[in-house]
Amino acid sequence: MAANSRFFSHIRIWIIAIPIIMVTVMPLVDLDWIYTVSSTEKESNFQLFGDEQYERIEQDTQSQFVNWWMKSGIYQKTLDEHRTGSDSFTVGRPVNGFVNSYFGNLWKMIYRAQYRLHVAYQWLLGGAIFIAAFMFDGWQQRNIKLKTFGYSHPLKFHVVTHAMFLILGFSVTLCFIPMSVTPMFMLTGTTVIAALGWKMMESFQA
Numbered sequence: 001m002a003a004n005s006r007f008f009s010h011i012r013i014w015i016i017a018i019p020i021i022m023v024t025v026m027p028l029v030d031l032d033w034i035y036t037v038s039s040t041e042k043e044s045n046f047q048l049f050g051d052e053q054y055e056r057i058e059q060d061t062q063s064q065f066v067n068w069w070m071k072s073g074i075y076q077k078t079l080d081e082h083r084t085g086s087d088s089f090t091v092g093r094p095v096n097g098f099v100n101s102y103f104g105n106l107w108k109m110i111y112r113a114q115y116r117l118h119v120a121y122q123w124l125l126g127g128a129i130f131i132a133a134f135m136f137d138g139w140q141q142r143n144i145k146l147k148t149f150g151y152s153h154p155l156k157f158h159v160v161t162h163a164m165f166l167i168l169g170f171s172v173t174l175c176f177i178p179m180s181v182t183p184m185f186m187l188t189g190t191t192v193i194a195a196l197g198w199k200m201m202e203s204f205q206a
Contacts, residue, residue, distance in 0.1 A: 015169045022176040027105035034178040035108035037115055041180040045119055048183050057122070061115045069110070078103040113175035120186065127190040134194035138201030145202070156203040164196040 026034065046054045069075040079100070171189055174181050 013169070015172050018169070018173050019176060022173065023106070023109065026109060026176070026178070027102045030101050030105065032108075035105050035112060037112050038180045041182060044180075044182040044184075049122060053122070057115070057118045061111070061118050064118075065111050065114055069107070075107060078107070109176060116175045116181055119181075123186050123190065127186075130190060131194045131197050135197040135201045138198035139204070141198075141202045142204055154203075154205045157200060157205060160196050160200045160203065164193060164200060167193055167196070 045057070049057065167189065174185060
């Protein structure tokens with residue numbers, strides 16, 4: 001029953017459905033800037049992490065991409081090299097060009113998503129501690145309120161929990177969104193999630 005609730009349907013939409021739609025539909029638009037990591041994004045991450053750590057992020061991204069997709073043969077199978085013989089057919093040329101363009105854009109977008117995940121990983125420990133500290137403080141505020149006969153409206157907990165998971169779901173789409181994802185996104189997102197986590201724990205009903 002819980003799996004069919006509106007709450008879980010929101011989670012499925014933001015964390016599963018929207019990223020799948022973005023991955024399958026966006027490569028149809030043949031504009032290179034939509035799929036590459038912008039110089040603004042690279043420069044902002046470089047300034048934040050420094051030369052050595054940023055170089056490690058790029059190396060790990062490339063290594064993971066090669067191991068997951070190229071060495072497994074998946075990357076090569078999506079290329080059109082095995083269809084070069086069809087270049088003599090008039091109909092085959094535009095079809096092959098479209099297929100090559102589509103998968104070329106798809107792989108660029110997947111590479112960028114892995115790059116952004118590696119960048120986000122650098123924030124994981126500090127962000128988790130920050131959010132946990134806020135949630136712990138919210139729990140303490142709840143206990144104080146209970147001891148002083150305060151009242152927490154259950155609707156607040158419901159609304160805040162929905163908002164928190166919507167933002168978490170939106171953060172997944174940031175891996176694929178065609179714009180520069182600078183450290184300000186990470187900082188803002190972590191702060192908002194921490195604030196929502198505080199309110200969620202503070203208004204929790206046993």
